[in-house]
Amino acid sequence: MTNTELKIKANEVRKGIIEGVHSAKAGHPGGSLSAADMFTFLYFEEMNIDPKDPKKKDRDRFVLSKGHTAPGLYSALANRGYFPVEDLKTLRHLGSYLQGHPCMQETPGVDMSSGSLGQGISAAVGMALAAKLDGSDYRVFTLLGDGELQEGQVWEASMFAGAKGLDNLVVIVDNNGLQIDGKVEDVCSVYPIADKFKAFNFETVEINGHDFTEIREAMQKARQTKGKPTAIIMKTIKGKGVSFMEGQAGWHGKAPNDEEFAIAMADLDKIAEQISVSE
Secondary structure, eight states, rough: OOHHHHHHHHHHHHHHHHHHHHHHTTTTTHHHHTHHHHHHIIIIIISSSOOSTTTTOOOOEEEEEGGGGHHHHHHHHHHTTTGGGGGGTTTTTOOOSOOOOOOOOHHHHOOOOOOHHHHHHHHHHHHHHHHHHHHHHEEEEEEETTGGGGGGHHHHHHHHHHHHTTTTTEEEEOOEEEETTTTTHHHOOOOOOHHHHHHTTTTEEEEETTTTHHHHHHHHHHOOOSSOEEEEEEOOOTTOOOOOTTTTGGGOOOOOHHHHHHHHHHHHHHHHHHHHHHH
């Protein structure tokens, strides 16, 4: 897909995030919006997947380690054709297969249930090792939040991945700088992030997580890297695309009311118009 097509898709993914969280009256919009461009690139460009055959054996795997940003994953899956976009409005509703955290038993396209921070990357490392042991060529991608890096389990998994040379593993860090209690650097600094992954034998790339050219180049580098896993540290804006949510820690885990919902959707409609005009 062209960058313009990806921008249009990412904007639709963001609309789905807002619609789902607003309908649920709960959820995590901030980190879902910051990662929307990466969700879009993975599911529309990078990964070997088939919405018509979600469990095909040779598919690439994705683990949402920061499982609370399920609204972003669900919106990407819906827009990619795994299930109807209309179902995003059932987010967190009783009986819905779209609950607050991803469930691999219930939701098409979800490869691993997640939610407890730090555990997703461990599952992804296990999947990558399994592929090596099986002689399979599928790849494994996992998305972490920057606040999640405060979990010790993240570094145990990274140490193992680096030691075993899992070059079929791509670890992506959504570095939006904010977690539920405020700035990551104030709560418990995880910086410098890239140097930490390098110390565990990772190839590292630092990018603007809202620039599809940089995302594409980082993914190309990951494919070309042999003998070690890759970590992509993407600088992003929490709440990206919604004026009153951008850069605000308070929107980590809060749903917009009806008035805020209208403003958010108007913001995203305006972005859609700008894309069509500028491109």
